Amino acid sequence: MPSIPILEERQAQIHRKGSAPFEMTCGKHSLAGSVSQRACVFCGSRVVLYPIADALHLIHGPIGCAAYTWDIRGALSSGPELHRMSFSTDLREKDVIFGGEKKLAAALDELIDQYQPKAAFVYSTCIVGIIGDDVAAVCRKAEKEKGIPVLPVHSEGFKGTKKDGYKAACDALFKLVGTGSTADITPVSINILGEFNIGGEAWLIKKYYEEMGIPVVSIMTGDGRVDQIRRSHGAALNVVQCSGALTFLADMMQETYGIPYIRASYFGIDDMAKALYDVADHFETHPAIMARTREIVRREVETIMPEINRIRRDLAGKRAAIYVGGAFKAFSLIKALRYLGMTVVLVGSQTGNDSDYATLRDMCDDGTIILDDANPLELSKYIIEKQADLFIGGVKERPIAFKMGIGFCDHNHERKIPLAGFAGMLQFAREVHTSVTSPVWQFVPTRAAVG
Amino acid sequence: MLLRHTSTEMKERSALTVNPAKTCQPIGAMYAALGVHGCLPHSHGSQGCYAYHRSALTRHFKEPVVAATSAFTEGASVFGGQANLVQAIDNIFSVYNPDVIAVHTTCLSETIGDDVPQIFAKAKADGKVPDGKFLFHANTPSYVGSHVTGFASTTKAMVDYFAETNGHKTKTINLIPGYVEPSDMAEIRRIAETMGISTIMFPDTSKVLNGPLTGKYKMFPEGGVTVEELKQSGNSKGTIALGRTASLPAARALDAKCKVPCEILGLPLGLHGTDSFVDTLRRMAGVNVPDALNLERGQLVDSISDWHQYLYGKRVAIVGDPDQVLALTRFLVSLDMRPVHIVTGSPAGKKYVKSLQEAVAEVPEEVNIKVPGDMFLFHQWIKNDPVDLIIGNTYAKYIAKDEDIPLVRHGFPIYDRLGHSYFSTMGYRGALRLMEKLLDAILDRKDRDADDITMELVM
Numbered sequence: 004m005p006s007i008p009i010l011e012e013r014q015a016q017i018h019r020k021g022s023a024p025f026e027m028t029c030g031k032h033s034l035a036g037s038v039s040q041r042a043c044v045f046c047g048s049r050v051v052l053y054p055i056a057d058a059l060h061l062i063h064g065p066i067g068c069a070a071y072t073w074d075i076r077g078a079l080s081s082g083p084e085l086h087r088m089s090f091s092t093d094l095r096e097k098d099v100i101f102g103g104e105k106k107l108a109a110a111l112d113e114l115i116d117q118y119q120p121k122a123a124f125v126y127s128t129c130i131v132g133i134i135g136d137d138v139a140a141v142c143r144k145a146e147k148e149k150g151i152p153v154l155p156v157h158s159e160g161f162k163g164t165k166k167d168g169y170k171a172a173c174d175a176l177f178k179l180v181g182t183g184s185t186a187d188i189t190p191v192s193i194n195i196l197g198e199f200n201i202g203g204e205a206w207l208i209k210k211y212y213e214e215m216g217i218p219v220v221s222i223m224t225g226d227g228r229v230d231q232i233r234r235s236h237g238a239a240l241n242v243v244q245c246s247g248a249l250t251f252l253a254d255m256m257q258e259t260y261g262i263p264y265i266r267a268s269y270f271g272i273d274d275m276a277k278a279l280y281d282v283a284d285h286f287e288t289h290p291a292i293m294a295r296t297r298e299i300v301r302r303e304v305e306t307i308m309p310e311i312n313r314i315r316r317d318l319a320g321k322r323a324a325i326y327v328g329g330a331f332k333a334f335s336l337i338k339a340l341r342y343l344g345m346t347v348v349l350v351g352s353q354t355g356n357d358s359d360y361a362t363l364r365d366m367c368d369d370g371t372i373i374l375d376d377a378n379p380l381e382l383s384k385y386i387i388e389k390q391a392d393l394f395i396g397g398v399k400e401r402p403i404a405f406k407m408g409i410g411f412c413d414h415n416h417e418r419k420i421p422l423a424g425f426a427g428m429l430q431f432a433r434e435v436h437t438s439v440t441s442p443v444w445q446f447v448p449t450r451a452a453v454g
Numbered sequence: 455m456l457l458r459h460t461s462t463e464m465k466e467r468s469a470l471t472v473n474p475a476k477t478c479q480p481i482g483a484m485y486a487a488l489g490v491h492g493c494l495p496h497s498h499g500s501q502g503c504y505a506y507h508r509s510a511l512t513r514h515f516k517e518p519v520v521a522a523t524s525a526f527t528e529g530a531s532v533f534g535g536q537a538n539l540v541q542a543i544d545n546i547f548s549v550y551n552p553d554v555i556a557v558h559t560t561c562l563s564e565t566i567g568d569d570v571p572q573i574f575a576k577a578k579a580d581g582k583v584p585d586g587k588f589l590f591h592a593n594t595p596s597y598v599g600s601h602v603t604g605f606a607s608t609t610k611a612m613v614d615y616f617a618e619t620n621g622h623k624t625k626t627i628n629l630i631p632g633y634v635e636p637s638d639m640a641e642i643r644r645i646a647e648t649m650g651i652s653t654i655m656f657p658d659t660s661k662v663l664n665g666p667l668t669g670k671y672k673m674f675p676e677g678g679v680t681v682e683e684l685k686q687s688g689n690s691k692g693t694i695a696l697g698r699t700a701s702l703p704a705a706r707a708l709d710a711k712c713k714v715p716c717e718i719l720g721l722p723l724g725l726h727g728t729d730s731f732v733d734t735l736r737r738m739a740g741v742n743v744p745d746a747l748n749l750e751r752g753q754l755v756d757s758i759s760d761w762h763q764y765l766y767g768k769r770v771a772i773v774g775d776p777d778q779v780l781a782l783t784r785f786l787v788s789l790d791m792r793p794v795h796i797v798t799g800s801p802a803g804k805k806y807v808k809s810l811q812e813a814v815a816e817v818p819e820e821v822n823i824k825v826p827g828d829m830f831l832f833h834q835w836i837k838n839d840p841v842d843l844i845i846g847n848t849y850a851k852y853i854a855k856d857e858d859i860p861l862v863r864h865g866f867p868i869y870d871r872l873g874h875s876y877f878s879t880m881g882y883r884g885a886l887r888l889m890e891k892l893l894d895a896i897l898d899r900k901d902r903d904a905d906d907i908t909m910e911l912v913m
Binding site for chain 1: 457458459461465467468469470471472473474476477478480481494496499500501502503505506507508509510512513516517518519520521522523524525526527528530531537538539541542543544545546549550560561562565566595596597598600665667668669670671672673830849
């Protein structure tokens with residue numbers, strides 16, 4: 004395979020640790036014509052709000068945006084399943100010409116009457132921003148008539164990046180926060196923010212906190228319920244996962260309701276334990292909490308270690324490449340992979356910021372490739388150059404890894420089991436082990452040397 | 455009960471699509487463009503569109519799917535996307551080096567009114583298109599038609615941009631396969647080759663989206679129709695277009711542009727569908743049907759006779775794309791089965807509905823037909839009047855589970871099973887394969903439900 008040219012404008016978004024002073028450009032809009040792995044504003048809003056299971060999610064636009072986000076990722080619910088239906092105003096040409104407000108109003112009218120949801124989210128797509136429908140006004144009117152919150156989500160695809168979509172979703176959530184009763188909420192209580200229960204992780208994490216003696220007021224938004232969100236301002240602390248999806252909300256809740264927040268990652272043994280200890284520290288006036296936390300960590304680690312140790316023997320010295328959405332997840336993955344004895348040779352993210360990349364640089368070994376907003380050619384070039392044995396990414400990356408004959412682990416939409424928590428770390432280790440040691444790789448034609 | 459929210463009470467819905475059985479034009483445009491060799495599809499819109507299309511196609515084919523985007527920002531949406539597209543063309547040729555860029559529009563760029571041919575002219579004038587490299591485009595607004603329309607328009611654009619004629623007709627026959635799987639395209643061509651006919655098929659996604667594991671990542675796999683072949687298609691003796699909704703526009707355009715006469719057929723799915731394809735090939739090329747093909751046909755008829763007792767009278771609900779649904783309906787009726795609920799997600803016109811009605815004219819009960827409809831309506835019909843079998847894409851599995859009815863997966867998308875990329879349902883062999891799937895579903899269910907007394911070994 005000949006070496007591939009790298010767009011000159013992209014050079015600043017690729018860094019080889021140790022090769023030059025570190026200056027990483029990021030947070031910029033993707034170049035026109037790049038085969039980026041990124042998505043849009045709507046996508047960001049949709050993934051954040053989607054797990055709220057007793058709300059109506061109505062997508063105002065042509066059919067595609069609804070079709071492509073219909074049940075494509077886990078958002079496990081212990082009760083209602085209304086979120087798994089796909090509702091669209093399916094805008095047609097005449098709506099684009101004459102406006103879609105009437106259609107939207109009629110759709111809301113029909114849906115709210117039929118399903119009696121606890122709240123409704125109305126997502127604006129690109130075209131709505133262009134034809135200028137007053138979605139907010141239609142929502143206000145429906146809210147008045149139906150007596151439930153009807154929340155516009157300003158998620159026109161072209162108005163920024165996926166991150167702006169997170170922000171739009173947080174704006175909508177924030178309108179719900181503070182509208183419910185906080186009676187019966189104890190002074191020792193938390194909200195779990197930024198955990199979406201794709202594979203059942205939210206349940207696992209919640210159980211740990213409850214065992215520590217800390218009631219969880221709401222999870223935003225995994226297995227989410229409107230009423231829990233409405234009273235979430237009664238919690239004493241927000242625990243925010245992920246590099247940014249729900250940080251906007253945590254900031255707003257801090258400002259308005261004085262609720263402090265801490266960041267957490269539930270991935271990997273160290274980070275998981277740290278998350279629990281940090282929360283226990285926050286409630287230091289209740290020493291029993293810390294005692295219970297120590298007990299939980301000890302018990303959980305003891306349970307998983309024998310098998311982790313066996314897996315580690317097989318994985319020692321294997322090389323991994325990571326390409327994920329948020330950089331925060333990459334931090335945890337690097338630690339977790341090292342824990343399994345693996346070396347990280349490439350790490351990239353779609354949406355990392357300056358400080359994220361500085362952290363990555365500090366964490367990585369010399370020679371590790373660090374990428375912002377990469378394309379498939381760059382990913383494959385460096386995976387071959389670095390002779391990775393494992394690729395961790397999302398849906399679009401999986402077949403690229405397999406074509407090159409290396410193992411893969413989906414740490415994104417398509418994971419089917421919890422990879423978070425202590426139990427999740429074991430499942431992650433098993434999944435990595437299964438893929439990396441699969442007999443299928445024996446049949447791969449020798450990986451060609453690259454020029 | 456995942457779909458507990460589906461009520462049995464039928465209400466007229468004025469403003470809503472619930473659980474769609476279609477998606478938007480650009481994904482069909484992207485799929486068709488991937489059937490051109492060395493082609494990079496380009497989405498002229500915001501970044502989410504192509505991310506969704508690539509993810510959806512990746513899930514369906516389990517293959518890398520590449521495409522580029524104009525990555526619209528707020529500025530582009532106000533001032534037009536010309537600058538983005540010109541820059542994109544420049545970047546794409548210098549970095550990814552495809553032979554062809556196939557641009558499709560989106561609801562966004564259509565509504566702001568970008569004029570793609572004019573932007574192409576600008577890119578060429580600015581020297582952004584290297585010698586021997588090509589551009590083509592199709593207008594694919596998401597608020598018109600469906601993914602099938604996008605496929606049809608992109609296929610037609612291949613004719614509009616590339617087909618040429620020198621006045622001398624060759625013996626070659628053009629095949630327009632319609633919105634079918636890569637395996638189907640390969641099978642359609644194989645049938646023609648078995649008859650000794652030289653063909654140009656477009657688009658052709660075989661060996662693009664069902665390639666081998668090589669240990670290398672190839673951005674532009676081996677398959678696909680070449681631009682040279684597309685040029686030559688104007689000199690062909692005739693065109694056979696398979697599936698009206700997906701293939702007619704391209705065939706008509708080629709007739710108008712290069713005077714290549716065309717025949718519009720249904721998909722070669724099932725006995726009659728394949729007979730009609732083979733017969734048209736025979737007449738158009740002036741060849742005889744070889745023994746090898748007659749053998750395949752004979753084996754299919756033999757199998758139908760061997761197994762018809764398990765098929766006749768079975769009531770079936772079908773949901774999918776118009777061309778597929780029509781061909782399936784005809785096949786099922788020929789097997790003495792009863793399609794009773796029929797929904798296409800895509801709009802397909804009055805003529806199409808009439809064809810469907812004719813296809814079920816002999817079915818001895820009332821048949822529900824909705825063009826276009828959605829999965830919600832489809833489910834309601836099944837709830838109110840249960841069937842023995844459902845045929846539809848992966849999304850139909852929720853209905854199958856909730857109603858405890860066997861499902862045969864067919865159409866787009868199929869996210870959860872192996873097979874469609876490699877085992878065709880076209881031609882006589884494909885019909886046999888489809889019949890195998892129908893029988894497996896029906897007989898597995900029969901075995902499951904049989905009590906000790908009625909359980910039988912030899913079926």
